[in-house]
Amino acid sequence: MTKIELTRHPLLKSFLKSRYPQLAVFVLVLAGFVFAIVAGLIGTPVGSRNFSIVFVWIAWWAILILVAVPFFGRGWCAVCPIPLPGEWLQRGAVLDPPGKKPGWLNRRWPRIFRNIWLQNIAFLFLALFSSVLLTTPSLTGIVLAIMLLAATALSTVFERRAFCRYLCPVGGFIGIYAKIAPLELRIKDKDICARCKDKPCYHGSPAGYGCPWDVFPGGMTTNTYCGLCLECLRTCPYDNIAVNLRPFCRDLVKPSNRLDEAFKAFIMLGSALVYAGVLLGPWGMLKDAAYHVGTLAWFTYAAGFLAFIFIILPGLFFLCLMRAQNSLSMKQRFTSLSRALIPLGLMFWVAFSLSFVLTNASYTLATLSDPLGLGWNLFGTAGIPWQPVGTSILAPAQTLALVVGLIGSARTAQKAAYEAGVSTFPVIIYCLGLTVIMLWLLI
Amino acid sequence: MIPRLPFSLLLMVGLAAIFVPLPVPSTVPQERTFRIEARQFAFSPSELKVNVGDTITLKLVSMDVVHGLYVDGYGISVQADPGQTQTLTFTARKPGSFRLRCSATCGAMHPFMIGKLTVGENHWLLRSLVLAGLAVLGVLGQPILKA
Amino acid sequence: MKRPEVFSRILVLAGLVLAAGVPLAFWAQTPMIHARMSEQGGWTPNVLRVEAGQPLHMSMTSDDVVHGFAVGLMEIEPVDIEPGKVTNITLTFARPGIYTFYCTRWCGRNHWRMRGTIEVSGPDSGTDSSVIPLYVTLGIDIDEPHVAPVVPGRLPSAVNGRELVLEMDLTQINDPEFYRQNSPYQAFEALNSVSLSDPEKWDVVSALWLSNTSPNALDRGKSLYARNCAACHGENGTGDGVFADDLATGANLAMQTMDGTAGMPLQRPANFTDPNQMLGASPAVLQGKLLRGGMGTGMPMWGSIFTEQQLWDLTAYLYSFQFDYDNKGD
Numbered sequence: 001m002t003k004i005e006l007t008r009h010p011l012l013k014s015f016l017k018s019r020y021p022q023l024a025v026f027v028l029v030l031a032g033f034v035f036a037i038v039a040g041l042i043g044t045p046v047g048s049r050n051f052s053i054v055f056v057w058i059a060w061w062a063i064l065i066l067v068a069v070p071f072f073g074r075g076w077c078a079v080c081p082i083p084l085p086g087e088w089l090q091r092g093a094v095l096d097p098p099g100k101k102p103g104w105l106n107r108r109w110p111r112i113f114r115n116i117w118l119q120n121i122a123f124l125f126l127a128l129f130s131s132v133l134l135t136t137p138s139l140t141g142i143v144l145a146i147m148l149l150a151a152t153a154l155s156t157v158f159e160r161r162a163f164c165r166y167l168c169p170v171g172g173f174i175g176i177y178a179k180i181a182p183l184e185l186r187i188k189d190k191d192i193c194a195r196c197k198d199k200p201c202y203h204g205s206p207a208g209y210g211c212p213w214d215v216f217p218g219g220m221t222t223n224t225y226c227g228l229c230l231e232c233l234r235t236c237p238y239d240n241i242a243v244n245l246r247p248f249c250r251d252l253v254k255p256s257n258r259l260d261e262a263f264k265a266f267i268m269l270g271s272a273l274v275y276a277g278v279l280l281g282p283w284g285m286l287k288d289a290a291y292h293v294g295t296l297a298w299f300t301y302a303a304g305f306l307a308f309i310f311i312i313l314p315g316l317f318f319l320c321l322m323r324a325q326n327s328l329s330m331k332q333r334f335t336s337l338s339r340a341l342i343p344l345g346l347m348f349w350v351a352f353s354l355s356f357v358l359t360n361a362s363y364t365l366a367t368l369s370d371p372l373g374l375g376w377n378l379f380g381t382a383g384i385p386w387q388p389v390g391t392s393i394l395a396p397a398q399t400l401a402l403v404v405g406l407i408g409s410a411r412t413a414q415k416a417a418y419e420a421g422v423s424t425f426p427v428i429i430y431c432l433g434l435t436v437i438m439l440w441l442l443i
Numbered sequence: 444m445i446p447r448l449p450f451s452l453l454l455m456v457g458l459a460a461i462f463v464p465l466p467v468p469s470t471v472p473q474e475r476t477f478r479i480e481a482r483q484f485a486f487s488p489s490e491l492k493v494n495v496g497d498t499i500t501l502k503l504v505s506m507d508v509v510h511g512l513y514v515d516g517y518g519i520s521v522q523a524d525p526g527q528t529q530t531l532t533f534t535a536r537k538p539g540s541f542r543l544r545c546s547a548t549c550g551a552m553h554p555f556m557i558g559k560l561t562v563g564e565n566h567w568l569l570r571s572l573v574l575a576g577l578a579v580l581g582v583l584g585q586p587i588l589k590a
Numbered sequence: 591m592k593r594p595e596v597f598s599r600i601l602v603l604a605g606l607v608l609a610a611g612v613p614l615a616f617w618a619q620t621p622m623i624h625a626r627m628s629e630q631g632g633w634t635p636n637v638l639r640v641e642a643g644q645p646l647h648m649s650m651t652s653d654d655v656v657h658g659f660a661v662g663l664m665e666i667e668p669v670d671i672e673p674g675k676v677t678n679i680t681l682t683f684a685r686p687g688i689y690t691f692y693c694t695r696w697c698g699r700n701h702w703r704m705r706g707t708i709e710v711s712g713p714d715s716g717t718d719s720s721v722i723p724l725y726v727t728l729g730i731d732i733d734e735p736h737v738a739p740v741v742p743g744r745l746p747s748a749v750n751g752r753e754l755v756l757e758m759d760l761t762q763i764n765d766p767e768f769y770r771q772n773s774p775y776q777a778f779e780a781l782n783s784v785s786l787s788d789p790e791k792w793d794v795v796s797a798l799w800l801s802n803t804s805p806n807a808l809d810r811g812k813s814l815y816a817r818n819c820a821a822c823h824g825e826n827g828t829g830d831g832v833f834a835d836d837l838a839t840g841a842n843l844a845m846q847t848m849d850g851t852a853g854m855p856l857q858r859p860a861n862f863t864d865p866n867q868m869l870g871a872s873p874a875v876l877q878g879k880l881l882r883g884g885m886g887t888g889m890p891m892w893g894s895i896f897t898e899q900q901l902w903d904l905t906a907y908l909y910s911f912q913f914d915y916d917n918k919g920d
Contacts, residue, residue: 023598031605038613045653048548049674088602095598135551282543282559284485291484291552359544360554372613373651374620375676382675386546391515395539396461399571403578410582424583432579436572443540443568506832508627508697509656525696525832526821548673549655 004245005188007233016230016243019095030081033144035371040141044373048386050137051371054363056144057134062357064174065349073178077171077227082147083164086155087212097208097234106159109166109214115260119172120267124309126169127271128302131279131290161212164227171227173268176261177346178223179251179339180408184244185217185226185233192240193218201232201241208234217241222251224261249343252412255336255419262338263314269341269434270309272348276441280355317341320426333420337427340413344431347405348438351398355442359388395443406435447584453577460573465566467538472496479503479543479558481510481523483550486543486558495538495563501531511546514560520546538563623650625657625671625693628700633691635706642686642712650677658694661708662895668694686712690894696821699833702890721898725878728771732878733885738775738870742792745914751797754790760798769802773872774912796913803906808915811907814900822859822888827911829861837888856888862911869912876905 007013015021032055040052047053068075088094092102126133126143133139151163164171187193201217204210208231211217215225217232233241256262278286278301289297314334321333328336362384369382376382390397409431417424475497480487481504493499503512503523512531513520516539523529543558624634630653640646650659652673659679660668671677683689693704725732755764763772763780772780777795784791803811815823822831838858862868880901883891896904 023601027601027605030602031609034606034609035613038610042614042617044651044674046548046674047551048554093595094602096592096595131552131555135554279555280557282486282489282557284482284487284489287484287552287555356554370675372617373674373676374616374622375649375651375678376616388513388515388544391518395567395571399567399574402571403574406575407578407582410579411585414582414585428579428583432575435575439568439571439575443565443571504832505696507699509695524817524821525701526819526825527816528825547656 002246005242006245007241007243013233017233019234022230023095025079026081026084029079030084033081033148037141037144037148039371040137040139040144043137043371045137046373047135047137048360048363049367049370049373051367052137052140052144053135054360054367056140058357058360059364062353062361064170065346065353066357069174069177069181070346070350071181072183072228073181073223074171074174074227075181075183076174077164078229080164082151082168083155083161083212085148086152086163087161089152090155090159091209097206098204104155105157107157109158109162113166115258116166116172116175116264117260118167119169119175120260120264122167122169123172124267124306127267128305129293130275131287132293135291160210160214161227165213165225172264175224176264176268176342178226180249180343180346181223182246182248182250184223184246184250185228185230186220186242186244187218187240188242189240190218192238196238196240200235200237205235205237207237208232210235221254222256224251249408249412252339252342253415255416256339257332257335259331259335262335263310265338265341265345266313266317267309268345269348270313271305272345272352273434273438273441274305274308276348276352276438280352281441317427317430320430321420321422323426324420324422326421328420333422336420337413337416337422340409340416340427340431343408343412344405344434347401347408348434350401350405351438351442354394354397354401358390358394360386361389362387398442399439402435402438406431447586448581450581453581457574457577460570460577465538465564465569467495467563470494470496472498472534474498474500476500476502479512480506481512481545481549481556482506483508484545484552484556486512486545486556489543489558491543491558491560493535493560493562495535497562498532498534499560503529503531508549509547510549510556513544513546515542515544517541522547535560535562538566540565540568621649622676623648625650625652625659625704626654627698628703629698630654632704633693633706637706638691638708640683640708640710642683642710645680645682646708648679648681650679651675655697656695657697657704659691660694662690662692663897664689670695681708683708683710686710686714692895694817699836701821702818705894723878723881723893724770724874728874730872730874730878732875732882736773736870736872736875737866738773738868740775740778740788741865741869742789744789745912746789746792746796747914747917748793748796748800749914749917750790751793751795752800754786754794755797755801758784758794760794764798764801766802769798770873770877773875774799774869774909776872778869796915799906799909799913800915803903807903808907808910810900811903811905811910814896814904815907818892819904823862824859827862827908829859829864831859834859855886859888862908865912868909873902873905873909876908877901880904 007016036052036056039050043050043052064076090102090104091098092100133143150167154162154167198205199216199218202210211232212229213225213227220226278290286301289301292298317338318334321330321337324333363386365381365384369379370376410428413427413431414424417427473494475493477488477491477499479501501512503510503521505523505525507525509522509524511520511522514533516537517533519531519533521529521531539562541560541562543560545553545556549556626632626634638646638648650671652671654673656673657671658668659671659677660666661681669677669679687710689708689710691706691708693701697704763777774795777798778791781791781794786794820831822833822837823829824831824834837856860867879889880896881891881893883889892901
């Protein structure tokens with residue numbers, strides 16, 4: 001069994017094609033997002049009692065990294081509120097399919113930025129300030145507001161969802177991790193697409209809008225850039241689009257030669273290791289360095305962080321690829337093999353996140369009742385004390401995640417190494433080595 | 444070069460690695476006392492090591508603001524103002540590694556104010572390392588995935 | 591425009607307006623007193639006003655660490671003010687005047703500076719109820735050094751002393767006035783005509799000191815000490831509390847005297863176990879220092895916080911670092 005077409009079920013298909021359920025979700029999530037911004041800006045500065053910190057960095061993050069990404073790929077993008085105001089402005093409508101084209105600039109995104117490097121930089125920028133960002137409600141509020149405003153502003157200048165595709169720091173990593181997910185959106189029959197003249201899935205039609213993600217569904221072979229907005233499901237006149245269930249890691253079978261994606265893998269792997277050490281470790285000096293932005297200690301920490309991600313990790317990986325049996329270039333070997341790090345990277349983040357989510361999940365109940373720290377008690381849970389949950393299963397769960405990630409990466413490495421003509425062994429030892437470090441840091 | 448190990452063998456060794464009880468060296472239970480200074484945002488000392496069966500007394504000395512001390516796995520905690528040392532006493536019955544956490548909001552980085560108590564050997568870490576090695580051995584012996 | 595589109599737009603706008611407007615509206619209408627560490631501003635606002643006899647409702651929250659609230663010179667239980675949580679208190683003041691409220695949980699080196707005032711307005715009662723400090727009445731300079739030239743060789747025992755006292759006539763020195771105005775060393779000197787050995791004389795002095803207080807008072811003093819003094823002066827009175835090093839190294843001039851000459855710099859907290867210093871200080875001097883504070887040395891002024899009773903209880907407790915009151919030895 002390779003694929004199960006979920007949209008074969010007429011009820012599910014019409015549910016996904018209808019704009020109403022999607023709109024209902026959009027309204028709620030957008031309202032929640034705006035509430036989080038306001039709570040961050042005017043609510044209590046104490047992170048653990050502010051809706052903004054707790055529901056963004058604990059609740060939303062937990063759902064994202066533990067459920068949405070591993071099982072639904074870019075499922076969060078399907079409901080994310082950030083592009084919505086801009087998109088509604090672009091379209092001149094919230095619900096209606098295309099009518100008159102509104103007068104926005106609709107420029108093409110510049111060629112030089114048509115990659116995920118800006119997303120890599122955006123993620124790193126937030127990552128270097130993460131200690132402050134994760135603990136300061138007003139900063140979280142400001143960052144969320146900036147993302148919303150930037151997406152809206154970009155939509156008035158550029159076509160489609162420029163922010164989502166090329167700038168969003170979250171989209172950068174859930175794109176590459178979506179390759180692992182067992183959910184996909186693909187065409188059913190490529191001959192139908194070959195014969196289709198207008199390609200309304202990409203250009204739009206009276207039935208719906210052209211792909212906001214700037215993807216041509218007919219040529220899509222990987223989950224990386226499809227945001228599951230389901231527009232193409234509505235526009236395809238031949239009902240040639242399907243949402244399928246498939247085995248894990250399916251997209252990793254295909255080689256890629258993109259350096260930006262390769263480095264994204266190292267950025268995510270490296271930052272998970274650094275956070276496990278700095279945030280969850282017992283070393284106070286590292287935490288001080290990471291928190292006191294602008295001091296010499298912080299600059300040292302930032303330099304070390306960047307060196308680890310851009311020099312040490314890729315450098316060691318490079319050394320693993322030196323011996324080769326055919327003439328594939330180093331760049332090709334490097335980009336092809338680095339996709340093997342994707343399962344490991346995701347599982348590193350799962351294992352890391354499990355720790356602080358289980359430890360601090362009790363804050364969600366309290367902040368639900370008193371989101372701004374004004375003394376409310378909406379659901380009677382404001383007084384619930386901090387209490388870590390699941391402490392006894394944490395270590396086994398982290399081990400399971402890391403070992404599963406290691407197996408996924410090792411299997412991918414085997415296939416990629418065979419195709420690239422390099423020995424698998426060094427790459428697998430590289431993965432094992434990093435896994436051992438992560439286990440030692442977490443357990 | 445690595446023989447293809449049958450899945451059943453891997454599974455058996457894996458289950459053994461998870462469930463086989465590891466020996467705990469029988470040491471004479473001692474009374475151990477630690478004076479732990481707590482400041483924003485670290486404990487000092489931040490890593491403690493004891494034997495299984497020891498009775499541990501942790502004296503929490505807050506050095507700047509009100510801090511707490513919570514022991515993962517035992518679920519006990521205490522809170523101390525600067526100038527008023529508070530004590531937590533318990534018997535370390537389970538081997539393993541347990542995080543110490545601050546249990547009184549003491550500023551921004553409070554959720555990351557963490558220490559580590561190791562009782563005996565960190566059994567779970569050993570198990571997980573074996574499992575990781577086993578995973579690699581298992582994969583190396585498998586034929587390559589054909590698309 | 592079709593109806594579903596109109597409805598959708600209304601739904602979106604309603605969602606946004608509620609999501610932003612509701613929290614803003616409630617926030618703007620919730621007057622809150624914010625407690626922060628002194629270095630971040632302390633109490634905001636730090637002046638509250640109410641009329642005598644009218645209830646003063648206060649909603650307080652902490653923006654950083656655990657704080658507490660109490661009002662000086664009033665018998666109310668302190669309440670904790672926890673980060674991100676709200677504590678509601680209502681107080682009614684019978685008499686007009688200026689009251690000091692203060693933080694009751696240690697929140698950093700400058701915790702004691704975290705104070706504010708409550709201005710209670712009303713018809714003037716006419717009489718000034720403030721008490722003139724004893725050291726002022728006696729004309730003592732409490733900043734003068736108070737070194738005891740002779741100190742005991744071992745910790746004087748009040749139990750021994752009490753037995754000795756029963757056999758003696760001590761009408762001259764066995765009265766509260768004498769106790770308050772004289773240091774233990776001066777009491778020792780006053781015994782020079784008595785035929786006891788030096789250690790026995792110190793025992794008598796310690797018994798006299800004990801007779802001027804009570805076990806309850808010493809307990810109250812001990813509790814006050816633990817909550818207010820130990821952080822600097824040390825849990826065992828040795829002047830090595832957790833903030834002692836900060837004070838010693840922070841030798842900046844906090845205050846200068848009127849003529850601009852060298853003022854009193856921050857200094858290491860006093861060591862109450864040092865007999866040379868303690869036995870040369872009379873209760874009036876100690877009570878005066880507590881009440882007035884250290885004028886820039888880092889020693890807080892407690893006059894607006896502790897009642898007369900609390901000041902004398904604490905003073906009595908301080909001598910327990912010098913005298914063995916309950917035969918426990920050292």
